[in-house]
Amino acid sequence: xxxxxLWFCLIAVFWGGYFLLEGFDFGVGMxxxxxxxxxxxxxxxxxxxxxxxxxxxxxxxxAGAATFAAFPTWYATMFSGFYLALLLILFFLIVRVLSFExxxxxxxxxxxxxxxxxxxxxxxxxxxxWGIALANLLQGVPVNANQDFTGNLADLFSAYTVFAGLxxxxxxxxxxxxxxxxxxxxxxxxxxxxxxxxxxxxxAAAGAGFLAWTIVVAVDNNGKDVFPPILPAAIAIAALVSAxxxxxxxxxxxAFTMTAIGTVSVVATLFTSLYPRVMVSSTDFANxxxxxxxxxxxxxxxxxxxxxxICLPVILLYQGWTYHVFRARVGGEELAPExxxxxxASRPTAAP
Amino acid sequence: xxxxASTTVDLARAQFATTSIYHFxxxxxxxxLGPLVAIMQTLWLRTKDEKWxxxxxxxxxxxxxxxxxxxxxxxxxxxxxxxxxxxYAKFVGNVFGAPLAIEGLAAFFLEATFLGIWIFGWNRLxxxxxxxxLWVAVVGTWLSxxxxxxxxxxxxxxxxxxxxxxxxxxxxxxxxxxxGFALRAYLHTMLAGLIFGSILVLGVCCWHFLRGxxxxxxxxxxxxxxxxxxxxxxxxxxxxxRFGEAVTSAQSMKIAASEAQWNTCQPCGFxxxxxxxxxKSDQTPSFSITIPRLLSYMATGSFGGEVxxxxxxxxQERRAYGAGNYIPNVRVIYWSMRVMAFIGVLMFLVAVVxxxxxxxxxxxxxxxxxWTAIVAIAFPYxxxxxxxxxxxxxxxxxxxxxxxxxSEANSPSVSTAWLTVSLVFFISLYLLLGIxxxxxxxxxxxPDRPPPRExxxxxxxxx
Numbered sequence: 001x002x003x004x005x006l007w008f009c010l011i012a013v014f015w016g017g018y019f020l021l022e023g024f025d026f027g028v029g030m031x032x033x034x035x036x037x038x039x040x041x042x043x044x045x046x047x048x049x050x051x052x053x054x055x056x057x058x059x060x061x062x063a064g065a066a067t068f069a070a071f072p073t074w075y076a077t078m079f080s081g082f083y084l085a086l087l088l089i090l091f092f093l094i095v096r097v098l099s100f101e102x103x104x105x106x107x108x109x110x111x112x113x114x115x116x117x118x119x120x121x122x123x124x125x126x127x128x129x130w131g132i133a134l135a136n137l138l139q140g141v142p143v144n145a146n147q148d149f150t151g152n153l154a155d156l157f158s159a160y161t162v163f164a165g166l167x168x169x170x171x172x173x174x175x176x177x178x179x180x181x182x183x184x185x186x187x188x189x190x191x192x193x194x195x196x197x198x199x200x201x202x203x204a205a206a207g208a209g210f211l212a213w214t215i216v217v218a219v220d221n222n223g224k225d226v227f228p229p230i231l232p233a234a235i236a237i238a239a240l241v242s243a244x245x246x247x248x249x250x251x252x253x254x255a256f257t258m259t260a261i262g263t264v265s266v267v268a269t270l271f272t273s274l275y276p277r278v279m280v281s282s283t284d285f286a287n288x289x290x291x292x293x294x295x296x297x298x299x300x301x302x303x304x305x306x307x308x309x310i311c312l313p314v315i316l317l318y319q320g321w322t323y324h325v326f327r328a329r330v331g332g333e334e335l336a337p338e339x340x341x342x343x344x345a346s347r348p349t350a351a352p
Numbered sequence: 353x354x355x356x357a358s359t360t361v362d363l364a365r366a367q368f369a370t371t372s373i374y375h376f377x378x379x380x381x382x383x384x385l386g387p388l389v390a391i392m393q394t395l396w397l398r399t400k401d402e403k404w405x406x407x408x409x410x411x412x413x414x415x416x417x418x419x420x421x422x423x424x425x426x427x428x429x430x431x432x433x434x435x436x437x438x439x440y441a442k443f444v445g446n447v448f449g450a451p452l453a454i455e456g457l458a459a460f461f462l463e464a465t466f467l468g469i470w471i472f473g474w475n476r477l478x479x480x481x482x483x484x485x486l487w488v489a490v491v492g493t494w495l496s497x498x499x500x501x502x503x504x505x506x507x508x509x510x511x512x513x514x515x516x517x518x519x520x521x522x523x524x525x526x527x528x529x530x531x532g533f534a535l536r537a538y539l540h541t542m543l544a545g546l547i548f549g550s551i552l553v554l555g556v557c558c559w560h561f562l563r564g565x566x567x568x569x570x571x572x573x574x575x576x577x578x579x580x581x582x583x584x585x586x587x588x589x590x591x592x593x594r595f596g597e598a599v600t601s602a603q604s605m606k607i608a609a610s611e612a613q614w615n616t617c618q619p620c621g622f623x624x625x626x627x628x629x630x631x632k633s634d635q636t637p638s639f640s641i642t643i644p645r646l647l648s649y650m651a652t653g654s655f656g657g658e659v660x661x662x663x664x665x666x667x668q669e670r671r672a673y674g675a676g677n678y679i680p681n682v683r684v685i686y687w688s689m690r691v692m693a694f695i696g697v698l699m700f701l702v703a704v705v706x707x708x709x710x711x712x713x714x715x716x717x718x719x720x721x722x723w724t725a726i727v728a729i730a731f732p733y734x735x736x737x738x739x740x741x742x743x744x745x746x747x748x749x750x751x752x753x754x755x756x757x758x759s760e761a762n763s764p765s766v767s768t769a770w771l772t773v774s775l776v777f778f779i780s781l782y783l784l785l786g787i788x789x790x791x792x793x794x795x796x797x798x799p800d801r802p803p804p805r806e807x808x809x810x811x812x813x814x815x
Contacts, residue, residue: 326476
């Protein structure tokens with residue numbers, strides 16, 4: 001098998017894993033200002049994703065590093081071209097990461113509110129900007145014959161790319177709400193259900209619109225036929241619509257399964273629409289970066305394939321185990337991740 | 353045009369220096385404090401002594417505050433290669449990208465996933481399994497460091513590659529992973545991590561002794577810190593020296609610059625301190641203290657060894673690579689080397705004196721030492737920063753030694769304006785986060801009771 005194709009697929013898998021897993025973390029984050037009634041609820045919401053968000057984020061780290069190693073030119077052109085967009089993402093990523101660990105380190109009301117907003121804003125911002133950035137790969141940006149980006153920030157914004165960003169944000173909010181309905185109890189769970197019902201229709205509608213638009217862009221800008229991209233797009237639309245239906249019916253498990261399938265299929269649609277290009281040039285279609293002209297040598301790809309094929313199953317196994325360990329719903333009574341109180345020296349008291 | 357180009361490169365360099373030095377303030381503490389906390393928890397399980405559990409919780413909190421900012425700032429590095437250094441990224445992606453990708457797959461997933469389980473798994477896993485998750489996370493951080501240093505060492509001493517169509521291509525992953533330079537750099541860096549961890553634990557314990565709080569509790573931690581610190585600081589002096597030999601063979605210019613050695617010498621004395629002698633027009637110091645033959649030994653392993661001078665190396669490189677200046681900033685390199693080495697010795701002395709006082713059962717009452725140990729918490733930070741300045745600035749004008757110059761490696765599509773915006777952005781954000789981190793670390797390390805709920809300040813607003 002052609003290793004370039006394998007790595008194109010693997011990078012799609014990494015992005016898919018990132019949005020599938022971190023997607024609901026983003027959703028939970030975005031709902032922080034709206035769903036909880038009090039500080040205790042917010043604590044519970046943080047707890048639902050506390051053990052897993054960091055592991056989930058590594059899928060992005062790996063997607064980035066794999067692009068660097070397998071398609072250096074793609075990485076170089078995309079990251080230098082999308083400069084300010086990525087700077088914005090870094091800002092959101094940094095404040096969001098810190099919000100998890102630092103929020104609970106002080107009791108102050110303003111402190112906690114600030115970090116709550118850091119998480120909510122960071123989550124929404126990351127989803128929005130990644131949506132815009134990835135849609136630009138397909139829609140095309142100014143790239144010269146030397147495979148360098150020649151545009152500016154304004155080139156990244158078009159109706160399609162902004163709609164992509166909004167769709168990502170909405171779908172993740174819905175995905176996160178479905179996740180919350182599975183991980184919380186009582187009144188908070190009911191409020192999460194309400195949020196999920198509220199988000200269901202807009203998310204499904206935006207998703208369907210975005211997927212249809214993506215097919216059009218793939219045909220117009222990337223010389224693709226309607227098939228095969230229509231295949232994952234159809235699955236994504238069906239999944240999102242049934243997710244909405246299940247949300248209305250209160251079938252939380254099924255709704256979450258469907259938002260998960262929907263999220264992965266959206267990524268699959270984007271990558272199927274891209275192939276064999278990885279970054280379309282709007283200056284001259286011939287300047288587009290492809291899996292062949294942007295890739296590493298066969299040897300590098302072969303080495304990394306071995307590593308990836310050994311590591312990936314193991315990673316899936318232990319990340320799966322994490323979700324098994326923390327499968328129980330989170331309620332108010334077990335708010336703090338503390339051991340038995342007599343052993344708590346994290347805040348030492350005066351010597352007796 | 354050339355002025356503009358050099359500004360762009362300078363801005364990109366300033367940004368990389370800022371973000372990576374900052375990142376590396378937090379990384380070594382993660383590398384060193386992780387195993388110490390894991391040892392504490394292991395001792396709790398072994399001895400069933402509640403004190404070890406309390407210490408695990410106490411230092412575990414400091415570990416996590418620090419870990420969070422390390423993770424957050426680490427992401428920046430990965431993006432930065434592509435954002436600011438796209439020519440570099442294209443040139444090296446084949447070789448340099450591979451260890452980064454492997455790091456993500458084989459190491460970072462481990463540390464991120466298992467640390468999450470450890471933080472939240474106290475009541476969900478059996479004590480043994482829970483402890484195991486921390487050890488796995490620690491192994492992840494140490495593996496992670498290995499792959500990163502493999503990548504960095506390739507920039508210092510490229511191996512296992514060939515140049516095809518103006519790009520470096522990997523020819524032997526084994527040569528890349530077993531690069532002698534990388535193995536030495538790895539040992540040097542991991543020891544630095546353990547020094548960070550043990551010196552911090554020691555300093556925090558001494559702070560508590562000074563206030564007479566929980567003396568019995570922190571005596572245990574101080575003992576553990578000293579058991580680690582004494583051999584590790586000693587070993588670091590040896591390893592640092594051996595690392596110098598590796599640098600001599602791979603980067604003669606860096607060693608010559610770090611000694612301000614303008615002309616080839618044999619045998620060569622080690623300059624402890626000097627005034628002047630740092631530039632082409634001023635090659636002879638007006639004052640210096642020199643230990644005879646020591647530089648020969650440090651650079652070559654023999655007291656009679658020859659060390660090449662900057663003038664001779666410049667001539668060699670000019671012949672090999674064409675016209676240009678191949679001498680890095682001698683003044684900065686010379687002093688960063690000395691700051692690192694002197695502080696290295698100082699930390700060894702702190703550890704030895706601390707151990708002696710502990711053995712004499714006088715540690716808790718030796719106030720002068722308690723203050724010294726608290727101040728010493730800052731030492732590893734200064735030494736590690738100096739070490740990286742030496743490593744990276746000593747490689748200039750090369751971004752990859754002998755293969756690609758820094759001045760030719762930045763992103764052509766990124767303007768001075770964007771670079772200025774991002775540099776200002778990182779400096780202000782990092783300054784703010786640094787202050788918050790310091791306040792949090794201090795609050796969770798301090799001996800007295802934290803302020804009651806009503807008076808708890810809200811630092812994010814205060815600062």
